Amino acid sequence: MSDLQRTVLFDQHTDAGARMMGFAGWEMPLQYAGTLEEYRAVRGTVGVFDISHMGKFFVGGPAAGSWLDRVLTNRLSTLETGAARYTFLLNEQGGVIDDLYVYRIQPEKFLLIVNAAKTAEDFDWMSARLDPGVEFSNSSAEYSALAVQGPGSPAVFRKCFGRDVPTARNRTLEFERGGEPLWVATTGYTGEVGFEVVFRNADAPSLWRALLTAGCQPCGLGARDLLRLEMAYPLNGADLSPHRTPLEAGLGFFVDLAKEDFVGKAALDRQKAEGVPCHLCALAIQGKSPPVRAHYPVFSGERQIGETTSGGLSPTLGVAIALAYLPTEFAKRETPVEVGIRDRRYPARVTKKPFLTKEP
Amino acid sequence: MNNIPENLKYADTHEWVLVEGDVATVGITDHAQAELTDIVFAEPPAAGRTLAAGEVAAVVESVKAASDIYAPVSGEVIEGNEGLADNPALINSDPFGAGWIFKIRMSQPAEIEALKDAAAYAGHISQ
Known part of the structure; x- marks a missing residue:
């Protein structure tokens, strides 16, 4: 190592x-x-x-908020000082480069927490689109x-x-x-x-x-x-990828399509108008099974309709759970599907997110 | 550090074998269970299944990964440990006892000679 x-x-x-x-x-x-x-x-x-x-980036200056609005999906310029917001960094095709948290730590200073594997790529991507007067540093x-x-x-x-x-x-x-x-x-x-x-x-x-x-x-x-x-929180590189949009991931809540523009917006507007072709679904195996892991096939009848992007055995629920992109027609809750684990298929259902409901 | 009972024989692939007459009880070693981490699923072979030495006999899954368990000797499975279905963690907590995986009636008992004794297995895992 x-x-x-x-x-x-x-x-x-x-x-x-x-x-x-x-x-x-x-x-x-x-x-x-x-x-x-x-x-x-x-x-x-x-x-x-x-x-x-x-990764930890600092963004500063009077234009910091409006620049973040332009490079990230959520609206950050209206974030109160002392608040944090989840957002995405997209490519031009609307695919997810990274998911990140933005803290507004001072009126004109933001701290961004990004995924380790994407720190260098995020910094290069954002630096290439930097607005004049915005201070941007990789302090990881x-x-x-x-x-x-x-x-x-x-x-x-x-x-x-x-x-x-x-x-x-x-x-x-x-x-x-x-x-x-x-x-x-x-x-x-x-x-x-x-x-x-x-x-x-x-x-x-x-x-x-x-x-x-x-x-x-x-x-x-x-x-x-x-x-x-x-909690069905996505893992970038598994459940999120440059080939999937946040709308497909079911995370449109963190995308503000009412903003004038941001990188990837045109692609998302188009996808929204045409219909989102697939959705990141929560799957729960019905009964005892081995843990589901990433890249296990998902079937409806004889047809393979997708594969899991991540999975495991839920210690609290006692059943195997997984996330998988499925065509929209199968994304409805309670839709019965099957997950292939080695040479057997196990019945599963599309279920609510999160898998675990926490007491408030 | 690791518990390696003297009365057992060991395969390089970290199964242990307890020989009683022509029946061999098979499990995985303390070293193997520690490497695998928390075991959450085990599928022992069904009684009646014929296995050749070195063949995949069972699958054990930890929170981390799935691992094949190999038959250390050839023969016919006479019993799988049914207790593992509800409590696969027995393999972690008692690998040489309640965490046994299957019993096999040996068709070629001489195969035992090819397995390691405790000292040789201790050397194998310290490499």
């Missing part, structure tokens, strides 16, 4: 017993105590994930990030930072810890109450230690994938 990058917390992970894996060009923890134990910690108490591999190498997720996360926040985390989702805070800036957003990839915190690399070991002392279970990518899948 010599050509993989390591986060500042690499030694902390191995000290905590992590099994490491290659992910998006980074050597990241797959699991520590065990994927299912970590999964249960997040659903039941609280867990912490190192997400320092994710200088900052680390941690996600604290689970019902115990507000108490952890109070212990570590001596203040309360906002109760509403998609809020952001900016404050200092030891004289260094730190940004918090009530966002996450698990469906649980939680926050994500971005800070200077030098602060990573002490913050990691403080979070573990406050009761966080270290959690790896194995648990993270199960948690996000149960």
Whole structure:
């Protein structure tokens, strides 16, 4: 794994017993105590994930909001200071280059959190379309990030930072810890109450230690994938791709077609007028089966109508679940289909998203 | 570190074999279950199935990946572990006991000689 990058917390992970894996060009923890134990910690108490591999861009200046409106799908110019919004970066064909979070941390300063595998591509793509007067920097190498997720996360926040985390989702805070800036957003990839915190690399070991002392279970990518899948949160590179639009992914809510223009808008307008040909559907196997994984065929009768883009066994529901792009005629809830797992087919149904309904 | 009982024989592919008369009980080693991580599905072979040594006998799936389990010896399956259907994690918690996968009546008991003893298997996994 010599050509993989390591986060500042690499030694902390191995000290905590992590099994490491290659992910998006980074050597990241797959699991520590065990994927299912970590999964249960997040659903039941609280867990912490190192997400320092994710890219961090700063956008500044009076024209920052209007530029983001033009390069990203959601409307960012109207985002309040202290709020966060999910959005897409599209190619000209309307396909997804990346999905990302935008924090408005000051009236004229935004922090963008992008996928690790896409950091360089996103930065080049956006730089090539930069408006004059907008400050745009890739600060990924200088900052680390941690996600604290689970019902115990507000108490952890109070212990570590001596203040309360906002109760509403998609809020952001900016404050200092030891004289260094730190940004918090009530966002996450698990469906649980939680926050994500971005800070200077030098602060990573002490913050990691403080979070573990406050009761966080270290959690790896194995648990993270199960948690996000149960919420039907898409994984870029699997459920999202440059060949699929956000409308096909069922994420049109994060695309503001009322904006005058943005990269990919013409293609989406056209697709909306002509009809979206397929939809990213949530599939639940009916009864006991092996876990569904990516690239398993989906059938209706004898006809293969698609393949899964990701899947797994839901620990809470006790059945295999998956996401798959299916032609629109099959995308209706309760549509019976079959998923091929090795040499057998298992009955499944198109079901609601998310798979797991969380208590508010 | 890993538990490697002295009374068992081992295949390079990380199955263990307990020989009692002409019946061999087969499971996967502690090392193998730790490598696989949390096991969430196991499909033992059906009784009556004839297997040749080295043939895929069962599939075990962890949260991470699917893995084939090979027959260490040839013969006819006399029993699959039905307890694994409801509790595949027995392979994690008790790999050499309640987590056994199948029993096979050996047709060529001499094949046992080709398997490793505990010391040789310990060497195999430390490489």
